[in-house]
Amino acid sequence: MAAMAAGPSEGEGTYADLGPNETITRRTERWRGVSALALVAGAAGVLASQAALVVAGAVGVAFAALANAARPPELSLALERSVSDADPDPGDSVTVTVDVTNTGESSLPDLRVIDGVPPALGVESGSPRLGTALRPGESATFSYEVAVARGSHAFEPALAVARDVSGTAERARRVTADATPLTCVPTLEAAGELPLRAQTTGQPGRVLTEIGGSGVAFHTTREYRPGDPLSRLDWNGLAKTGELTTVDFREERAASVVLLIDAREQAYRALGPDAESAVERSVRAAGSLYGALTDEENRVGIAALSPEPCWLAPGVGTAHRAQAQELLATHPALASTPPEGTYYPSIRGRRLRRRLPDDAQLVVCSPLCDDGVVRLLQRFDAAGHRVTVVSPDPTDGATPGRRLAGVERRLRLSTLRSAGIPALDWRDEPLATALARAGRSA
Amino acid sequence: MTATPPIDDSPARVSTGFALAASLAGTLGLAASTASLALGLVGVVLVALGLARGWRAAVTLGGAGLFCGVVLAGLVGAPAGVVVFATAATVVAWDVATFGIEVGAELGREADTRRLELVHAGASVVVAAIPAGLGVALFRIAGGGPSFVPVALLCGAVILVVVLRP
Incomplete structure (x- = not known):
């Protein structure tokens, strides 16, 4: 019976390469050796003159015959x-x-x-x-x-x-x-407020700038020029010194923001096979920030660092919001499985820079899992697009390797901060909590 | 986020029960001598172990043990009906047990495989029962005399040549 050896092991793995609508046939050789069984029984029966054993051999012959006659069934x-x-x-x-x-x-x-x-x-x-x-x-x-x-x-x-x-x-x-x-398209829910960099468009909005004009926060006083509004004259100063001065306030302008999501293969880091990956958290953060930033009358666009091109120009309005929602949910560049291709920072980075409006600043959602992304962000910042980083933390201290990765990531965060780029470390907490912490420290 | 979580790949339930029953039934026929009964029991234990752990090799070894028990029982002169029944039960037990292990590994316990297993077990029993019944009938008609062996051998040789021709 030992000759009734197992055929090659099968399962899903055998057919991993099978393409759609392709068909293959094979023989499992399950019954290989069953005729030997029949012969052993028959021979023993003959040698010992026991007819019963010869009859028993017939059972083996029947299975061998069935296996030998087997043809693959029509599969329709x-x-x-x-x-x-x-x-x-x-x-x-x-x-x-x-x-x-x-x-x-x-x-x-x-x-x-x-x-x-x-x-x-x-x-x-x-x-x-x-x-x-x-x-x-x-x-x-x-x-x-x-x-x-x-x-x-x-x-x-x-x-x-x-x-x-x-x-x-x-x-x-x-x-x-x-x-x-x-x-499955999640709704965009605004969570918290992200302090933006002072790079704005000409439109009125809610980002405090260093430009003197009308507003609320005090900026400077200057000499009166004909045509200045009466409400901004410094009447107390006039009474004290007799000179006409005008108070300038910091103007509040709107910003043009591009949310840049790091969706390179390196960013697909998660604590476990079932845990949420850093890209998933980045996409979630981008959705919340889109809501929060558009509520403050900024123009917001979306782009991804990914082999697959992904771009939504900054805009406002209901239609734009629906586009952003759709893109964040279903764009292949932001899929929940890592991309196939490699990301070439020089080519893709240059293409992205050409597309960015001159006055756009970047809010980057990246777990900062390699040094390449840090260099890339510094180049963007130097090229005149102010960068803010929101970094979901994909590390924990469970193993020495993870601790090392955590330390390296913190070093990258401090490299960015020392280059003047605000970097928010989003640990295992709601995004609003992390944003509130950033707001306090700003 | 991962793909489908790993399945519970232990052997399928229906086949496990059926194979155990078949191997026990086969052992009952081996009571002709102590040695054959002992071999049969070792075979049953191995088949059960293989089914519990999903080890195909243990099932095959257990089947071999049962078969050796059958040959021993035949050699000491057990009745033809009993020997043929035990052989058929052994082959069916091996077939259904390895099938159950395979189905368990491929589809998992969670999947609905009852119909697949029942059809396979039924087919296996029918395929074993037809030659066993015919053989025993032939044996009875021929009277089991000394002329039976050469006649059966001749028939067997012809059948083998016909069915095993590539």
Whole structure:
């Protein structure tokens, strides 16, 4: 019986390279050696003149014959996938129901289906896998629940593996179903206030500038010039010295801000396989900052440091807000899985600089996991785009390696600060708390 | 955020129960001698261990133990019906046990695999029962006399040549 050796081990891994609608067949060699079993029994029976053993050998012959005659079954399936809610909110559970129908002429005695769950989603309950047997025209249904996260999640083709009744001949195929992507767009909620740098546009707004004019906060007094408004004359000074002076206040202007999200492969750092990655936190921060900054009448745009180009020009208004919401939720550059390509800072950085309006300042959301991004931000700052950094902290002190990474990251933060770039360290806390801390220290 | 979490890949339930039952039934037929019964029991323990841990090699070893017990029982002259039944039960137990381990590893315990397992177990029983029944019937008709062995050998050789031709 030991000759009945196991065939090559199989599973999902065997078919990792199988493309959509591709079909391959193979033999599992499950029953290899079963004829040897028949011969051993028969030979023992003959040698010992025990007819019963010869008859027993017939059982082995039957299985060997079945395995030898096995042909891979025709695999013709229709897959229908439906979701309970195609437009869910983040954190919702969505029930996915898959209906498999055998549309072929012959029955499938051994059918396994593994559904292509979107890579960024986790299965909460139930199983996206099914083992069944289907007669022609018959169908089977299975369902499972996934927890939805931000993004547009397309289902991948399901893997269907069918075997003949002895389990020897196997045919596998990737079955595509109608595209029913799950789109999850979080709402932009303003959280806290970020102190911006003093780089503004000509429009009135709420960023205090060093420009004298009308406003609230005192700036300077200067000699009266004809045409100055009466309300800004320094009447007390006139009474004391007899000279006409005008008080200037610090003008409040609007800023043009581009939220730059670090979505390079290096930024996809998380504390564990199930924890939120730094990019995810950066995107969340960008959403909150978009809300907060547009509420203060600034023009806000969005860009990403990513191999995939991602750009939304600074703007205001309801339509722009909807665009920003859509981009933050579903843009492939901000996907919850790391990008394939490499980010070339010189090429992409130059392209981004060409697109930036001259008076735009940058608010960068980056975990600062390498030195390259620090140099890049210093170059942006030197090129006249004032930079502010909001840095989600992806480190903890659990292992020596993580402690080292944490120290390196803090060094990068202080490098930026010593170059005059405000850098906010966002630890494991709500963004509003971190922003409030920054507001106090500013 | 990761893809689907790892599945619970222990052997599928229905197959586990069925394979254990089949191997126990096979052992019952080995009571002809102490040695064969002992071998059969060792086989059952190994099959059970393999099913508990998902070890395919242990199941195959257990199947081999059961089969050795069957051959021993046949050699000491156990009745033909019993020997053929034990052989069929052994093969079915091995088949269903390895199938259960495979399905467990591939689809996991969470998945609904009942129909797949029942169909496979049923097919396995039918495939084992037909030659066993035919063989025993033939054996009874031939009367088990000395002429039976050459006749069966001839038939067996013909069948082997026909079915195993590549």
